[in-house]
Amino acid sequence: MELPEPTVTAVDPIPAPANPIPTPSSPAPDVVRCAYMELVVTDLAVSRAFYVDVLGLVVTEEDDEAVYLRTMEEFIHHNLVLRKGPIAAAAAFGYRVRTPEDLDRAVAFYEELGCRVERRAEGFTRGIGDSVRVEDPLGFPYEFFHEVEHVERLAWRYDLHRPGTIVRLDHFNQVTPDVPRAVRYMEDLGFRVTEDIQDEAGTTYAAWMRRKPTVHDTAMTGGNGPRMHHIAFATHEKHNIIAICDTLGALRMSDVIERGPGRHGVSNAFYLYLRDPDGHRVEIYTQDYYTGDPDNPVVTWDVHDNQRRDWWGNPVVPSWYTDASLVLDLDGNPQPVVARTDDSEMEVTIGADGFSYTRKGDEEKGFKLGNTL
Template sequence: MSKKTFTSPDVPAPDILRCAYMELVVTDLAKSREFYVDILGLVVTEEDEDAIYLRSFEEFIHHNLVLRRGDEAAVAAFSYRVRSPEDVDRAEAYYQALGCETRRGDFTKGIRNALRVVDPLGFPYEFFYEVDHVERLAWAYELQGAGALVRLDHFNQVYPDVPFGADYLADLGFRKTEQIADENDVTYAAWFARKSTVHDTALTGGSGPAMHHVAFATHEKHNILYICDKLGALRQSDKIERGPGRHGVSNAFYLYLRDPDGHRVEIYTQDYYTGDPDNPTVTWDVHDNQRRDWWGNPVVPSWYTDASRVLDLDGNLQPLQERTEAKEIDVTIGADGFSYTRKGDAVAGFKLGEQV
């Protein structure tokens, strides 16, 4: 059980609109460009020798992803847009009241007067309002390939103490939409939303702070299947880590890829509306074999174990804290773990027994 408790700073939290972009440090900008632009088809808003600013087809702000050249692959920022310039000030006051390190400034092209902080969990968070508008290419079908990415959907963060992190995110105004737990009140993962989808970010229990994945949305499931087909045609099918499949959590259709640095990217479509304040939180049993894949297909171990390191405001790697509670991989797979398709059904499915 989590012992640490989050103390609300007693100053108002900023009004967060949505996850807006992630800044990734990549070790070979040309290789990353090939992955994100040539293969995945993200739109280049702007680029120079050090960085590429990318957006999805339905975006009207400057970027949803920054690839910045660096020596070590990592995540430099999880960035959220807030409702007004004043909300950036509110964010500054909020994190200062929490005793977090904060900085104001223009950290990327296209965005001005942003706030960057190392949050209470150790993640580099950004909040901004001022941003250049660019052309929304929603109608530009002549530019959209068969696997067009139309929106940034969410982040996913790895952190050891999910309940502590959940309290912090709740204080910051996020609604918890779903979670994975067990009968002993251990929480393995939880999902948090500001916009009216299942999440803007999620916490996955594990050694952290670390970045589990960043997710882009397509319109339909066949768009995701096409991305797989294209990777096969390019003989890069080993970029596919897990899926495609249907999530239990979120009910979305998914695919997990690994970029040239190993950063995990999810392609995602069709979760549900969560915008009401009393939106019911869904709790999944960690032993339910359909929680992570509704079709019961196995989760590859790397999906549980690998994550990207995150940076502090000076660009140094944040140290990792180990998870002390039970780990999802241990309680569900292998000699000491178990999963069921039907609760109470003694028979393990043949897939589980044979695959791991």
């Protein structure tokens, strides 16, 4: 049987939202890349051990309240902050902007949208100067900054590298109830769609959006939100991910592996999903593709294509669809979670087990978990 391939189009194919966020007349800030995330963790020492001793992130600075971490190729002060707090959550999705003037643009852009905006000349974290934080129209805590403290880039310090060396922050992934609405807003912010998942009726289940020339700086995943699905760090090669798995096995920590290793259909990247001590999801990711040309084609996947999430058709555990981290408002309180009203991706894929072949015209086959227990 000839199997359908993903659809490739020249423009964003996602249907217009029914309730769009207004497009501001103020120009958007020029976002360069996703740059750091601030996670609230309930036990700072335990979380530090996971990210530093197990995954190998480098401590730039720390105190009794926070640990500032970076990957081997990062030259700014940090790309992950662990901050001690009572509720595990994501406190900031940090984006670097091109110029200091882009902070003025961020203020004007979000004030026109009626969002709560705070600006601190001294920054919200160590190592970062003048910064703007907002509660964006989707309920996410976004931060924009330009001024940073430079630190040593450890790319050439092979004496410090380990077999599973993590080199860069690659992307965020956000859970939101209305994906088309989120996409339109992010396009107004200057992001472009690279890939998406839809069905024949036009329901959009997820979209991948970028500023830097990779598959994404963030993705919008349909579900109850606003929540943070995962933060993703890159390695150079697939074997680095295998080495991380071997390390976790040797440490008798295999239970932190939620999904993978495997290869995504979407993005074509090799992946591994872990859960940190607070349940925050961390992806280790490598070898997606270049997207920087202005006419980069958009790839649309059928939600019933069992190779969209894993190119080899391996199972997607239900927790990967249902679990995500809370996000905080600018006062540090969890944002209310709004239920998705459209079908969920898990609901419309047979068994949500990843084994079933559900593409149009296919005979249902494969092993379903519910039938094998």
